[in-house]
Amino acid sequence: MDFLFSVIIPVYNGEKFIAEAIRSALRQVDVNVEVIVIDDGSIDNTQKIVDGFHENIVFHLRANAGVSSARNFGASIAKGEFLAFLDADDVWAEDKLKIQKEKLLSGYDIVLYK
DSSP states (O other): OOOEEEEEEEESSOTTTHHHHHHHHHTOSSSEEEEEEEEOSOOSSHHHHHHTOOSOEEEEEOOOOOHHHHHHHHHHHOOSSEEEEOOTTOOOOTTHHHHHHHHHHTTOSOOOOO
16 A cells, blocks of 8 residues: 655744755655745745756645744645655655554554654
8 A cells, every 4th residue: 555645844933944855854764755845924035945946746835823823724735645744854764654654554543753
């Protein structure tokens, strides 16, 4: 069984970090991912950086309403069976979602990764 992870990345003025966060989501091994970036009203070059990715990334610019609102909006448009939230200033190990996928397939309903 293979399913889609929707990786939701809320960002506000994250030009220094967003590229690495997106790269870490795109580098996930043995899983299908959809990357959704919700820009919460940035006034820096965040959108320009995201636009520079040639991969299929869903991008939405919204008026600033806070990180929770951005996450909720991302979840509302996600197409994946599972949601994975990534902060714009964070990066994941390449096998993060693979490990979570294995746990989900073995019967877990929710999986935390440490």
